Amino acid sequence: MELYSAIDWSHAFAPRMERMRASEIRELLKLLARPEIISFAGGIPDPALFPIDAVRRAYDLVLADRELGPASLQYSISEGYEPLRLWISQYMARRGVTCGTENIIITAGSQQGLDLLGKLFLAAGDIALVSAPTYLGALQAFGAYEPRYLILTPESSQARTICQETAGGRVALAYVVPDFANPTGETMGEAARRGLLGITAEAGVPLIEDAAYEALRFEGVPQRSCLALDVERCGHIDRSHVLYCGTFSKTISPGLRVGWICAARNLIHKLVLAKQAADLHSATLNQMVLHRLATSIYDDQVAKIVKVYGARRDVMFDALVRQMPxxxxxxxxxxxxxxxVTLPVHLDGAELLTASIREEGVAFVPGRAFFADGNGCNTLRLNYSLQSEAGIEEGIGRLGRLITRKLTGAMWRPRGHSRLG
Amino acid sequence: MELYSAIDWSHAFAPRMERMRASEIRELLKLLARPEIISFAGGIPDPALFPIDAVRRAYDLVLADRELGPASLQYSISEGYEPLRLWISQYMARRGVTCGTENIIITAGSQQGLDLLGKLFLAAGDIALVSAPTYLGALQAFGAYEPRYLILTPESSQARTICQETAGGRVALAYVVPDFANPTGETMGEAARRGLLGITAEAGVPLIEDAAYEALRFEGVPQRSCLALDVERCGHIDRSHVLYCGTFSKTISPGLRVGWICAARNLIHKLVLAKQAADLHSATLNQMVLHRLATSIYDDQVAKIVKVYGARRDVMFDALVRQMPxxxxxxxxxxxxxxxVTLPVHLDGAELLTASIREEGVAFVPGRAFFADGNGCNTLRLNYSLQSEAGIEEGIGRLGRLITRKLTGAMWRPRGHSRLG
Incomplete structure (x- = not known):
């Protein structure tokens, strides 16, 4: 028993905090700590693939350098470390986006990119266009600026209607994850990208392109990014309305918290002010280390990850084909x-999770958390980057049996029978 | 000549961005790069004092550790690395604040602490109580949430009046830098702290205590922090309305971007949500390294800095006494x-800076930027942490001669004479 009572400060919070809730995913990730659970819940890289020796060597070399060493521990500019921005601008150029260092700002992962963009564009009551489902972290980042969400569907006619008839609010931004989206894994085709670009450009609505997973392509021809297509459309990055959020979190390491935004120079200038107000700058040392890693191991590291995750995707996909009813x-x-995964409509993902952990020791994320409009009760997100191929095989087997039982039970229940009883 | 024209996106920005301006200090810091300038403009540590060998060893040990190594590069919890929060809670306890790890959240420097607290408490139009002058970074962080500022004076009767009669706005927070404040260097006495605590507690106004410089005491008896006094007043940290922002930026390294907030547990819970939305968490590796450094070299490092900065303060103070008119x-x-420094009212700090750089090669920060109410034109901030004792002696000598010239010129000018003409 506690001998004091905490004071309730909820009266002191700004209204935006009322909408901030603990993420279901965050709560779920605590399950990862239990070794007996086969978890498909995380959205995180396999730490066994981190290039830890190269990272260790890079820290040692930067800190041992007579000039870089002291500078790496000092305050630095809010834009970010110039040589890293140069590497990123060249990386973007390789992907069809001709740009310079003044088109890049370094952020604390792409999550901070989304927060700064929310700060830049969203006033309370503004409309943010998002897909459903979409990345939960984007809903959390934007949520702090109190937008209303409208759902972007694949039909471009609908997007045009929304942008033109703003239904009592300014459409302040549109947000997409065009490649291997979190949570669906799906990729937008080029026609859909061009359609969305045209509509948002015409309506003057900034388009945020979250490219977190773009580098992790296992097969097929790389799509041109929305930003690359838009630079082609309008002739110069400084005329584009696309803000591209990139990150090293999925390729090198999320623990170093380094990502970037690539966009028109006058948008970057404003973002630099927002970044300065938010945390002055990202860790200087980590930026220098990432520069060293990017210039030495980037392509090899991506190739290594793609090979392993691609094989795991294959195993999960094959297991689903065999195991799911x-x-x-x-x-x-x-x-x-x-x-x-989409279940029959009468099955609820959150209820299934409870049963799955208890009866089968398998975790995943119920899909509803990813819907700004409260839909998606019958969906699940399965992650394959963190489990071994054997773990995936075993876990999908268990999950398939559980869902089969539930479906069978559900089919019988309406008639008053129970197969088990 | 550029062959394209950038698009003006200012119509798309949220209203909060209109108030965001490039910091004068930031522009000034670019002068640091010119070696011929003796700069008192920075607010940054002397990189020669960074414990670079210990930092290098710590990175190597963490990354070489079989368990810590991979974990240091992985995503982690938004609260921050538990062993570091434990060390901080023990550090706070040594300073009179009995607390646990659940009272601590790790932030990207204390700057992010201020941003998260603005997000937590400020709605547009709310009143933020700040001193004048105050830390410019606090005005920038809070500015994103569109408060109005009212000035907190040393007279507690005035603070009481403001808290009670809110003049058309909710008083959402009060902000103080009680120890060796940026920009004045001044310290609040215990009576003033207790007075402010009583008034803000009575009015239900959260009090943000920015303790960035607290550890850098050269002489005299340490003051108890507002949080320590408040825990004594109300019996338990979870009943306190004080949010203490600490940082390793002034003691170990600003480039690693690690600070903390210590506060009532239910406030920390809300801040964890805001942190998660902002950047998920601070760099895992940097937190592990700071834990290692804090538990090994913290006290020695602080003693080393205090000795050097204290001697520089002495040199600057003595030089001011000898050189200023x-x-x-x-x-x-x-x-x-x-x-x-306060000049006679008819001298303008910004004009003096222009002359000082051109005529004397000496830089400082004009004081006006630190005033939310636009006052302070005749003030300057001088930093002594970054210059050698000889540089301070020389720079203050030049500045004294310049100010003497200006004062003499200014005295003659009203009579239609010119000493030089």
């Missing part, structure tokens, strides 16, 4: 970390 | 990094 469907991602 | 006054800080 009729009525269950799933996406066929060509990259990234996730497969998205 | 009548009519110029300055603070006598017992710690921190700054001396605050």
């Amino acid at each position: 009729d009525g269950v469907s799933w996406t066929e991602p060509m990259g990234g970390m996730f497969i998205w | 009548d009519g110029v006054s300055w603070t006598e800080p017992m710690g921190g990094m700054f001396i605050w």
Whole structure:
């Protein structure tokens, strides 16, 4: 028993905090600590693939350098470390985006990119266009600026209608994850990208492109990014309305918290002010180390990850085909970390999770958390980047048996029978 | 000549961005790069004092560790690395604040602490109580949430009046830098702290205590922090309305971007949600390294810095006494990094800076930027942490001669004479 009572400060919070809730995923990730659970819940890289020796060597070399060493521990500019921005601008150029260092700002992962972009564009009551489902972290980042969400569907006619008839609010931004999206694993085709670019450009709505998974392509031809297509459309990055959020979190390491935004120079200038207000700058040393790693191991590291995750995707996909009963469907991602499963409408993902942990020791994320509109109760997100191939085989087997039982039970229940009773 | 024209996106920005301006200090810091300038403009540590060998060893040991190594590069919890929070809670306890790890959240420097607290408490139009002058970074962080500022004066009767009669807005927070404040170097006495605590507690106004410089005391008896006094007043940290922002930036390294907030547990819970939305968590590796450094070299490192900065403060103070003409006054800080100079009212700090750089090669920060109410035109901030004792002696000599010339010129000018003409 506690001998004091905490004071309730909820009266002191700004209204934006009322909408901030602990993430279901975050709570779920605590399950990862239990070794007996086969977890498909995480959205995180396999730590066994981190280039730890190269990272260790890079820290040692930067800190041992007579000039870089002291500078790496000092305050630095809010834009970020110039040589790293140069590497990123060259990386973007390789992907069809001609740009310079003044088009790049370094952020604390792409999550901070989303927060800064929310700060830049969203006033309370503004409309943010998002897909459903979409990345939960984007809903959390934008949520702090109190937007209303409208759902972007694949039909571009609908997007045009929304952008034109703003229904009582300014459409302040649109947000997409075009490649191997979290949570669905799906990729937008070029026609859909061009359609969205045209509509948002015409309506003057900034388009945020979250490219977190873009580098993790296992097969097929790389799509041109929305930013690359838009630079082609309008002739120069400084005329583009696309803000591209990149990250080293899925390729080198999420623990170093380094990502970037690539966009028109006058948008970057404003973001630099927002970044300065938020945390002055990202860790200087980590930026210098990432520069060293990017210039030495980037391509090899991506190739290594892609090979391992691609094989795991294959195993998960094959296991789903073999283990899932009729009525269950799933996406066929060509990259990234996730497969998205749709159950028959009468099955609830959150209820299934409770049963799955208790009866089968298998964890995943119920899909509803990814919907700004409260839909998606009958969906699940499965992550394959963190489990071994054997673990995936075993876990999908268990999950298939559980869903089969539930479907069978559910089919019988309406008639008053129980197969087990 | 550029062959394209950038698009003006200012119509797309949220209203909060209109108030965001490039910091004068930031622009000034670019002058640091010119070696011929003796700069008192920075607010940054001397990189020669960074414990670079210990930092290098710590990175190597963490990355070489079989368990810590991979974990250091992985995503981690938004609260921050538990062993570091434990060390901080023990550090706070040594300073009179009995607390546990659940009272601590790790932030990207104390700057992010201020941003998260603005997000937590400020709605547009709310009143933030700040002193004038105050830390510019706090005005920038809070500014994103569109408060109005009211000035907190040393007279507690005035603070009581403001808290009670809110003049058309909710008083959402009060902000103080009680020890060796940036920019003045001044320290609040215990009576003033208790007075402010009583008034804000009574009015239900959260009090943000920015303790960035607290550890840098050269002489005299340490003051108890507002949080320590408040825990005594109300019996338990979970009943306190004080949010203490600490940092390793002034003691170990600003480039690693690690600070913390210590506060009531239910406030920390909300801040964890805000942190998660902002950047998921601070760099895992840097937190592990700081834990190692804190548990090994913290006290020695602080003693080393205090000795050097204290000697530099002495040199600057003595030089001011010898070199400044009548009519110029300055603070006598017992710690921190700054001396605050007040010129006769008809001298303008910004104009003096232009002349000082051109005529004397000496830089400082004009004081006006630190005033939320636009006052302070006749003030300057001088930093002594970054210059050698010889540089301080020389720079203050030049500045004294310049101010003497200006005062003499200014005295003659009203009579239509010119000493030089």
